[in-house]
Amino acid sequence: MKQSAKNLARAVYFTAKTDGASKAATGLFKLLQKKNQLKLLPQIFVALDDISADEGEIIVRVYSKTLLTNDQKSNIENRILKLSSGKSVAIESIIDSKIIGGIKIVFGDKTIDQTIKNKINKLRVAISA
Numbered sequence: 001m002k003q004s005a006k007n008l009a010r011a012v013y014f015t016a017k018t019d020g021a022s023k024a025a026t027g028l029f030k031l032l033q034k035k036n037q038l039k040l041l042p043q044i045f046v047a048l049d050d051i052s053a054d055e056g057e058i059i060v061r062v063y064s065k066t067l068l069t070n071d072q073k074s075n076i077e078n079r080i081l082k083l084s085s086g087k088s089v090a091i092e093s094i095i096d097s098k099i100i101g102g103i104k105i106v107f108g109d110k111t112i113d114q115t116i117k118n119k120i121n122k123l124r125v126a127i128s129a
Contacts, residue, residue: 028044049108056087056088057087057088057089057090058080058084058087058089058090059090059092059107060076060080060089060091060107061092061094061106061107062091062092062093062103062104063094063096063099063103063104063105063106064093064094064096064099064102064103064104065095065096065099066095067093067095068091068103073091073093076105077089080105083110084107098117099116100115100117102115102118102119103115104118
């Protein structure tokens with residue numbers, strides 16, 4: 001039976017709530033790989049954002065060179081809580097080998113890019129103006 005991205009996302013979301021995010025993600029990746037459906041991942045991520053928003057939760061993806069420490073996650077979570085009108089926040093730490101340093105935070109339709117690459121690009125634009 002073929003599963004829709006939205007149904008898979010719903011299953012992952014509620015599995016993560018009860019069994020933990022890593023177990024839910026591992027199960028999803030194994031299933032998609034077994035069914036040769038890894039191409040559904042982008043659609044599943046969009047559906048997960050929609051489901052979590054409906055549940056009053058904001059998924060925050062933090063891209064960095066290394067995994068975030070618990071203190072860094074807590075700091076980011078507190079700052080996002082101030083911006084999000086008290087909704088609950090789920091931090092997803094993503095290692096991005098292309099990042100030289102700094103972090104990039106993506107949640108909803110907002111992006112906070114504090115990477116070194118972005119800062120250099122801003123300087124380059126300011127100098128050439």
